[in-house]
Each structure stands twice: as structure tokens, then as C-alpha cells.
Amino acid sequence: MQRSCRSLSRFLASNRGFCTSSKGSRNDKIVASVLFERLSVVIPKIDPVVYGFQEFSFRWRQQFRRAYPEEFLQKSDARGKGEYHIDFVPAPRITEADKINDKKNLNLIYGFGTTVSIMKVIGDSYGTPKGQDVWHFPEKVYKSEETLRKCTESALESVIGDLSHTYFVGNAPMGHIAMPPGEKNKDTPSFKRFFFKSQVIATNKVDIKSKDFVWVTKDELLEYFPEHSEYLTKMIVS
Template identity: 30%
Template sequence: MIRNSRILNLSIAFRDLFRAQSSTTFATAEKWDLLTAVCLERKPVITPAMNEIEREYKQLLSEVELEKSLKSNIELRHEEDLKQLEILKRGGDLDDMDSNLKQTAQDLMDLWSEEASKFKPASTTTEADKKNDLKSLSRKLDKSLVFVLNQKIGDKYFYMLPQDLRQDGETLRQTAERTLKQTVGSEVKAQIFGNAPCGFYKYKYPASLRKETDIVGAKVFIYFARYLNGHISQKNLDFRWLDKNELEKILPPKYSASVCQCLLDE
């Protein structure tokens, strides 16, 4: 009887403990909206300028290559020209002279140097840079640019990555594809990389909105996409193409940190 009463007491205790834990769990459960955002990046069009370390390393490689390289055809010909000139100075027979001496290797090198001096590389500063056209893909050709959209969160507007709620039956990747197409239109071609998000961010809705919807906030799963070609066809769309430094200035700090995790340092 004593043993049975102990078992009964333990059962009652476990039941009460389970009920207490269950009530606490359900009482503290929070509802969050699930969204996906797309970090659409245009990679650099031209090679970025080298920094000091890169310039020094390039110079080192050039010196090593020069020391280990064989002489080129033009260098060998120049040496032969010098030999022919020595024969001429010593009063050698002109019949023994190479007919190519009429145009020496030095003449060719001077001609090439003159042609090279006339070449002027195009400016890397475009008209979009001069006008500071933040909607143009022709700006900052040596940097990566990220597409951001002016969106309303609560009663305020923020520049953020294009994002949308996940619909029932959709995977997060499918939501990202739909969001991108609805935002930039069908004329823009882009490639989303991977079935898993590359970044995450969550934020709480304003208190007034939380009371109305009983939803605490949004959990945003960020997918990375690479811009391929095309132009945005959506009219009256408030968007910008920004580099990493500009993103850090315009995006909220914590959100900016999550977005920049998807980008390479430049």
C-alpha cells in the first residue's frame, strides 16, 4: 500500500508539473511573420583600382617574371642589330649586312612606343556618377551594387531589400523568386544562389500594429541573387543601387550588419 501511494503521489506530481510547463509554454508562445528578402547584387563591371599592397605585390611579381624570363624575339633581334652595326663601324662589307637592318628593332620599339603614347583609356567616371543617379546601373563600375527598395514598415518608410511574406505551400526559395519577380519585373534576369538563406534578421512591429494583429514582428530570411542583365520595368518604383559603404549609412545598423554578411569585402 505504501509503495502504491508513493507511485500515485509521483504521478500526480508529474501531472501537475507537466500542466504547469504546458500552460507556461502556451502562455509565452509568440507569433511571428515569416518573410524572405533578396539581396540582389550587381558585380563590378571593371577591375577595381589596386591598393598599396596590391601594387607592391604586382611590382614584385613583375621583377620575378623578368628575372626568370627568356629574351623575346624583339630583344634577340635588337642584339643582332647591334652586332651588324659594329661590323659597319669596322668597315665591313655591306653585302654581309642583314637586309632587315633597314628597319631596326629599335625603330620598331620607338614606333610602338609612339603609338602607345597616343592611347588614352576611357574615364571610369560615368555620367551617372557625375549626376549621382542612384537608380542607374552605370554608376560605380568598379564596385558591387545592391538593390534596395523604399518600403513601409508600420507607419514609417525604410530603404530595405525587397521582401514579402511566405505564402502557404511555398518554400522560402520560392518566396524569394516570387518576391524578386514582383519587385523588379520580368525584364530583369537574375540568379538566386542556393536553396538556403545566406542571412537572417528579425524585427518587432510597432506596438499599435502588434495589438491589432497579435503578431510580434517579422523573421526575415535573406537570399543572395546575382544581377545578370535587363532593366527594371516597374514605374514609380522608389529604389536605389548602393555600394556597401552607402548601405551601411542608409540601412538600420543591425539590419545592415545582416545584409553585409552576404557581401564580399572590397
């Protein structure tokens, strides 16, 4: 029984496509990329259909509501009208960064609903000719890190320096894509790029160390990666 278990283990190890060890049975490189995003700040506007349904539901419930004494209602109406009453002013959906289209400002698109901002850095990317600057996500080739997520954290740390205001969503990647050798750099072997998601937490300023960078919406992201628009639409935009 013990011998058969060892044989099964050797069989699985020899037939595995690739593993978390850099000494895998195949020579395919693994690149860890991170989508660094900021969630929306302002609650999106309610859809007219949803608003109409909520209004109908409220009026329907009013037919069966409990009738309270008049003196109780008077006390309730008087609450909050004293010296401690504060007028609520909602945060604006359009910021100064939106007005001037400052894509290096994290205060963009506060009221974009569930749309997020995604950072991209420009510089050498694995799979592209050396010295050629291209737009890409923060990335790192997986070598000796304990896990693929640790490799991704290292990639983001090399760009922003401090991870204290970041939150990685899960330990597993949100998706991956197989990258064949490019036409301009056929010497680079095929590799697999794994995407992790990380979010900005409790700050409105991130110090990014890169030649250039931008914050864009999900829809604008496709303009920077037209060759992967179908994949990114399924993974991020949808």
C-alpha cells in the same frame, strides 16, 4: 524498430522551431527578402603594396628566364602592328550617372571594386503600420510556395516583372534576423526575415515597378537602415 522510428519522427516534428510548411507548430511568420545587386563592372585599381610585390616578382623571374634567339624576339615585337591593330581604351570608372548622382540609374559606380549596388523599394513592409511608406528590400510573407527561395523569386518578380536577367546565388538564404514587435505597431507578432541574394546579369537597365527606389553602395545602405546597421555590416558590408 519501425514503431521507434515513428516515435522519433513525431518527437522531432513537435519540437522543431519552424519549418518550410505554412502549417508549422509555431505561429511565427517568415518573410523572404531579396538583396538585388549589380556586381562591379570595372576591375578595381591595384593596391600599391600588391603592385610593388608583382613588380618585384616579375624582376625576380627575369633572372631565371630562358634566353630566346634574337630573330624570335623580333617576330614577337612585330606582332599586332599590322592593319588589324586596335588601340584598347579602358572603360571609365566614373560615369555620367556618377557625376549627377543619379541613384535610379544602374550605371552607377562602375569602378567601385567589389562594392555592389543594392536596390531598395519604398512601400508597405511587413511589421510596419499600414499605409506607412518605409524603405525596405523586395519582400514577401512566406505562405504556400514550394520553397522559401520560390517565395523570394516571387517577391522580386513583383517588383521588376521579369527574372530573365537575374541570378539567385544558391538555394539557401545568406542570413536571417529575428524581428520583435515594433514600438509603433505592437499588434504585429514577432517574425523572422530571411535574406537571399540575387544579381543583375547581362543588362544595364532594370524596369522597377515601385513608388520609389534607389541603387546604393554597401556603405550607403547603412544610412537607410540605421537600426540594423550592425547586422547588415556583418552580413553584407564585411
